[in-house]
Amino acid sequence: MDISALQKARYAYTPKLPVSLSASIDDIAVETGTPTESVANQEELRKIFKITYGKPLVTFKKGNNPHVHRELKVGVILSGGQAPGGHNVIAGLYDGLKKGNANSILYGFLGGPGGLIKNKTLAFTDEIINEYRNTGGFDIVGSGRTKIETPEQFAASLETAKKLSLNAVVIIGGDDSNTNAALLAEYFLEQGSDIQVIGCPKTIDGDLKNEYIETSFGFDTACKTYSELIGNLERDANSAKKYWHFIKLMGRAASHIALECALQTQPNICLISEEIEAKGLSLDQVVDQVCASIIKRADNGDNFGIVLIPEGLVEFIPEMKKLIEELNDAIAGGEAEFAQFDSLNEHLRWLKSRISQPSYQILENLPPVIAGEFLMDRDPHGNVQVSRIETEKLLIEMVEKKLHASAASGVYKGKFGALAHFFGYEGRCAFPTNFDTDYCYSLGYSAFVLIVSGLTGYLSSVRNLTAPAREWIAGGVPLTMMMNLEHRHGAQKPVIRKALVELNDTPFKTFAAARDTWAVKTSFMFPGSIQYFGPPEVCDQPTKTLKLERSK
Ligand code: FBP
Numbered sequence: 202m203d204i205s206a207l208q209k210a211r212y213a214y215t216p217k218l219p220v221s222l223s224a225s226i227d228d229i230a231v232e233t234g235t236p237t238e239s240v241a242n243q244e245e246l247r248k249i250f251k252i253t254y255g256k257p258l259v260t261f262k263k264g265n266n267p268h269v270h271r272e273l274k275v276g277v278i279l280s281g282g283q284a285p286g287g288h289n290v291i292a293g294l295y296d297g298l299k300k301g302n303a304n305s306i307l308y309g310f311l312g313g314p315g316g317l318i319k320n321k322t323l324a325f326t327d328e329i330i331n332e333y334r335n336t337g338g339f340d341i342v343g344s345g346r347t348k349i350e351t352p353e354q355f356a357a358s359l360e361t362a363k364k365l366s367l368n369a370v371v372i373i374g375g376d377d378s379n380t381n382a383a384l385l386a387e388y389f390l391e392q393g394s395d396i397q398v399i400g401c402p403k404t405i406d407g408d409l410k411n412e413y414i415e416t417s418f419g420f421d422t423a424c425k426t427y428s429e430l431i432g433n434l435e436r437d438a439n440s441a442k443k444y445w446h447f448i449k450l451m452g453r454a455a456s457h458i459a460l461e462c463a464l465q466t467q468p469n470i471c472l473i474s475e476e477i478e479a480k481g482l483s484l485d486q487v488v489d490q491v492c493a494s495i496i497k498r499a500d501n502g503d504n505f506g507i508v509l510i511p512e513g514l515v516e517f518i519p520e521m522k523k524l525i526e527e528l529n530d531a532i533a534g535g536e537a538e539f540a541q542f543d544s545l546n547e548h549l550r551w552l553k554s555r556i557s558q559p560s561y562q563i564l565e566n567l568p569p570v571i572a573g574e575f576l577m578d579r580d581p582h583g584n585v586q587v588s589r590i591e592t593e594k595l596l597i598e599m600v601e602k603k604l605h606a607s608a609a610s611g612v613y614k615g616k617f618g619a620l621a622h623f624f625g626y627e628g629r630c631a632f633p634t635n636f637d638t639d640y641c642y643s644l645g646y647s648a649f650v651l652i653v654s655g656l657t658g659y660l661s662s663v664r665n666l667t668a669p670a671r672e673w674i675a676g677g678v679p680l681t682m683m684m685n686l687e688h689r690h691g692a693q694k695p696v697i698r699k700a701l702v703e704l705n706d707t708p709f710k711t712f713a714a715a716r717d718t719w720a721v722k723t724s725f726m727f728p729g730s731i732q733y734f735g736p737p738e739v740c741d742q743p744t745k746t747l748k749l750e751r752s753k
Contacts, residue, residue, distance in 0.1 A: 275305070288335075310342065399660075446507050515590055648661040
């Protein structure tokens with residue numbers, strides 16, 4: 202296979218590990234904390250996770266581990282959306298297993314959780330792993346979004362694991378996939394099996410985090426990739442001085458990516474969904490805010506600018522949120538019937554008596570293409586596919602109308618030309634930054650230590666991430682500790698709680714303190730491309746979000 206010069210150079214990169222994991226394999230002991238509680242709904246969750254609820258936190262320390270040389274068979278799954286660094290989680294896990302015992306085997310399940318259900322595997326070898334070290338993508342085995350949900354799927358998963366004589370399954374995924382990991386860990390034990398289940402925190406969205414999971418992997422690389430592109434657009438806008446760029450950024454519900462990119466690039470406007478929800482702003486009011494900046498800048502002769510829009514915005518605007526919830530429930534209640542219709546009109550007719558009148562009116566008044574996007578298939582976890590709703594175009598259309606009216610009344614004196622962009626898939630498979638390369642390898646290695654220590658129902662955890670890698674703290678967090686009950690598919694389900702942008706936390710406050718200036722005065726910052734080789738202050742810096750969160 203032909204490889205680029207960068208890929209060749211990245212093969213030679215040795216990921217940095219925390220001291221506790223870089224010690225000899227015989228010197229990694231497990232320190233156990235006190236029992237834990239879930240973040241909410243403790244009573245209900247205790248009943249659902251009868252065996253795995255409430256396990257203690259664990260940390261790795263220097264010491265003796267009598268089980269470290271056990272011969273193990275492990276299966277690993279890449280689940281959900283791609284995130285830079287996934288290959289290194291697998292490499293870290295593989296290297297740990299082989300260091301423990303050269304006869305241990307690591308299988309990769311093909312195409313995500315579906316590979317476990319259908320017993321589709323690839324046994325990793327040194328050659329395969331070496332070809333993917335320090336690279337982006339999930340193509341080593343592929344990913345998928347199948348949810349292990351029905352009794353048949355759970356039974357098939359156990360059957361596969363038994364057929365392969367697995368000691369453990371590792372699920373590399375986001376909140377939904379790790380919710381699956383928690384359910385699977387409980388199910389295996391319920392069925393009298395000692396096959397362990399360990400999760401690894403993946404998602405570019407950055408919403409799988411808490412005190413012990415400081416960030417999910419991939420967030421760092423994705424944000425830096427988007428910030429480079431935004432910086433380039435800022436320079437272009439500042440050079441030509443004729444366009445407003447409306448940029449939607451991936452991130453699903455949470456606005457972490459938009460906020461981090463704003464901190465890195467200082468755009469004129471960055472909408473934060475969580476703030477819009479907290480203030481109860483309507484879509485019309487959000488459009489007014491955008492127009493206010495455009496009008497003020499036009500008064501200064503600046504008919505250009507940058508607007509960042511989080512992907513999940515529509516789910517946080519109260520009237521749109523209500524519409525989406527009503528649509529989800531109506532569609533979940535009549536999925537087969539709904540799927541038969543081809544045209545928007547037929548869908549609207551069917552929905553008219555099934556959703557409230559105000560919601561119906563909003564849907565009917567949306568541009569037809571956008572209305573159609575609200576009705577697209579939900580993902581297997583019941584989420585509306587926000588990446589496919591063109592909010593950036595909807596906002597441009599609404600802003601244009603308002604500016605037209607403002608121009609007619611003499612308030613707006615500028616010239617508005619807008620371009621729509623969506624940055625999402627561009628950032629999910631980039632070569633991981635040094636941070637993600639090191640973090641992912643450590644997460645994979647730490648997953649091995651959790652397995653060899655006989656633990657199940659844990660998420661691999663590496664923290665103290667703003668310190669140099671050798672000072673990182675590795676261990677495991679019980680999956681049930683992060684869970685609560687949420688309304689999904691028309692019912693209350695146990696899920697890992699998503700971490701949304703905290704309006705009281707330093708990243709948002711830092712942004713909020715500067716944004717009024719950015720809205721009027723051009724204050725762009727150009728972060729440039731990710732650097733892999735060079736001084737640590739250029740190559741090894743974590744995100745601004747992480748630094749600000751940990752500076753408290
Ligand atoms: P995960 O939550 O699985 O990590 O996915 C992240 C994400 O990139 C979201 O930001 C985005 O909304 C979604 O995946 C897109 O999904 P798909 O890849 O199925 O189009």
